[in-house]
Amino acid sequence: MDRSQTRTTVAAVCRSGRTVGITTSLWGAGGFGKTTLASAVCASRRVRRRFRSRIYSFTIGRDVRGRTAVAAKVTEVTRFITGDTKPFEDPDLAGAHLGRLLDKRSRTLLVLDDVWEHEQLAPFLRGGRRCVRLVTTRNPNLLPPGAHRIQVDQMSYAQARAVLTWNLPDLPKALVRNLVLATGRWALLLRLTNSLIAEQCASGAEPAAATEQILHRLRDSGPAAVDDPTATWNLDDPGQRNQAVKASIEAATTLLPPSGPDRFTELGIFAEDESIPIPVVALLWQASGGLTEIQTRTLCRDMERLSLVGLDPANGGTLSLHDVVRDYLRNAFGTAGLARVNGLLIDTIAATLPTAPPLAPDHPSPERAWWQLTTGYLLDHLIDHFLAAGRIPLAEAVAGDIRWVQARLTQRGPTAPWSDLTGIDTARTRTLARGLAQTAHLLSPTEPRHALIGVLHNRLDTHPH
Ligand SMILES: Nc1ncnc2c1ncn2[C@@H]1O[C@H](COP(=O)(O)OP(=O)(O)O)[C@@H](O)[C@H]1O
Numbered sequence: 001m002d003r004s005q006t007r008t009t010v011a012a013v014c015r016s017g018r019t020v021g022i023t024t025s026l027w028g029a030g031g032f033g034k035t036t037l038a039s040a041v042c043a044s045r046r047v048r049r050r051f052r053s054r055i056y057s058f059t060i061g062r063d064v065r066g067r068t069a070v071a072a073k074v075t076e077v078t079r080f081i082t083g084d085t086k087p088f089e090d091p092d093l094a095g096a097h098l099g100r101l102l103d104k105r106s107r108t109l110l111v112l113d114d115v116w117e118h119e120q121l122a123p124f125l126r127g128g129r130r131c132v133r134l135v136t137t138r139n140p141n142l143l144p145p146g147a148h149r150i151q152v153d154q155m156s157y158a159q160a161r162a163v164l165t166w167n168l169p170d171l172p173k174a175l176v177r178n179l180v181l182a183t184g185r186w187a188l189l190l191r192l193t194n195s196l197i198a199e200q201c202a203s204g205a206e207p208a209a210a211t212e213q214i215l216h217r218l219r220d221s222g223p224a225a226v227d228d229p230t231a232t233w234n235l236d237d238p239g240q241r242n243q244a245v246k247a248s249i250e251a252a253t254t255l256l257p258p259s260g261p262d263r264f265t266e267l268g269i270f271a272e273d274e275s276i277p278i279p280v281v282a283l284l285w286q287a288s289g290g291l292t293e294i295q296t297r298t299l300c301r302d303m304e305r306l307s308l309v310g311l312d313p314a315n316g317g318t319l320s321l322h323d324v325v326r327d328y329l330r331n332a333f334g335t336a337g338l339a340r341v342n343g344l345l346i347d348t349i350a351a352t353l354p355t356a357p358p359l360a361p362d363h364p365s366p367e368r369a370w371w372q373l374t375t376g377y378l379l380d381h382l383i384d385h386f387l388a389a390g391r392i393p394l395a396e397a398v399a400g401d402i403r404w405v406q407a408r409l410t411q412r413g414p415t416a417p418w419s420d421l422t423g424i425d426t427a428r429t430r431t432l433a434r435g436l437a438q439t440a441h442l443l444s445p446t447e448p449r450h451a452l453i454g455v456l457h458n459r460l461d462t463h464p465h
């Protein structure tokens with residue numbers, strides 16, 4: 001559904017050499033269509049003509065917190081765009097380095113999706129004279145002075161109606177109107193509601209009756225008197241946003257097969273803003289619900305039809321979860337539930353790997369050869385899953401094991417094993433991270449691999465554990 005803001009943003013991106021920010025007026029609220037708008041801008045003909053193949057999109061997200069993590073993100077972006085792998089501990093130095101490299105390149109569009117804090121953005125604004133930054137954020141205050149701001153809030157009535165009735169048979173006007181009001185013209189909710197009605201119609205339900213049903217559901221759990229047809233959500237209020245999402249998701253999950261709602265909730269353990277490989281989901285669901293990979297794929301498809309998840313069939317299939325939906329799932333689960341399911345995932349993965357002895361008798365045991373994992377998602381987030389399961393000693397043992405460091409180094413470059421260590425933040429990992437950082441200048445890709453590993457062994461082994 002095209003929005004007027006698409007044209008405004010395309011014009012701003014093509015005309016100005018400045019930063020362009022897509023924001024909401026509601027602080028902290030997601031699901032209004034910022035990411036969708038940014039993608040539409042990148043896909044537009046005018047933008048592609050202007051920037052050619054030099055359009056790069058990165059999601060920052062809430063989880064990139066603290067100087068170390070921000071520096072690692074900047075390094076990752078630098079590596080992706082320029083191939084340069086120079087590691088930095090300091091986000092400002094990392095940003096200045098990226099800026100210098102961008103200065104040497106022709107016109108570039110850098111999309112930074114879902115920025116939460118000023119500290120996450122500042123390093124990306126340095127240098128890069130011919131680089132336009134397109135930033136999406138729920139926090140308009142973090143945009144630099146002079147940035148061109150584009151507001152994306154509730155949809156207009158006509159847009160909302162178009163999203164709500166997309167691909168549906170004709171519905172009574174008054175019913176559509178009431179449902180548009182009941183969704184608060186919130187893009188995320190409109191899409192969920194549309195899919196819910198479409199899915200019921202596809203199996204022969206009477207369209208008006210199905211629509212009536214979801215309208216009641218939204219109203220019953222709604223913010224105002226049930227008998228007030230014009231009652232709408234106050235989307236400024238996080239409590240009401242949660243309630244609105246809860247009503248729609250619960251309505252949608254009733255259409256899943258019997259154990260579907262539980263399996264769906266379990267998806268809340270996966271990392272935010274990440275594509276989750278379906279084979280990894282299959283491992284989890286095999287352990288939690290006895291599902292085969294084929295059943296997992298079928299269930300993922302059911303969830304996609306209801307717009308509960310996004311599904312990309314490329315690379316063996318990946319799922320994506322909007323953070324508003326993920327937040328809902330995590331709340332529904334609670335900390336203990338999340339820890340339990342994270343533990344289940346870890347144990348299931350462990351069972352696929354050979355056992356591994358500690359490097360020396362006095363070294364902590366990693367238990368399994370985690371470094372033999374080949375799935376990017378698992379290598380990137382294994383340590384997070386250990387921590388979420390409360391398995392701190394295991395996290396320490398793996399992140400501090402030279403075999404893991406080597407695997408991460410090869411996979412993502414020097415900042416990855418260092419970020420793994422700093423994410424754990426215990427006395428032991430702090431020491432190891434320092435040791436690794438002191439070695440970082442030696443970890444250039446030109447260094448022969450065996451020499452590098454030798455250096456690392458030396459560094460990590462001579463540090464007191
Ligand atoms: N222009 C649009 N047309 C149709 N659906 C949209 C549009 N914008 C957003 N949506 C729906 O709303 C959901 C949330 O949008 P998204 O862009 O992810 O929001 P945000 O980035 O603001 O959190 C999307 O998954 C999509 O289903």
Ligand SMILES: [Mg+2]
Nearest residue numbers: 034035036114
């Ligand atoms: Mg977004």
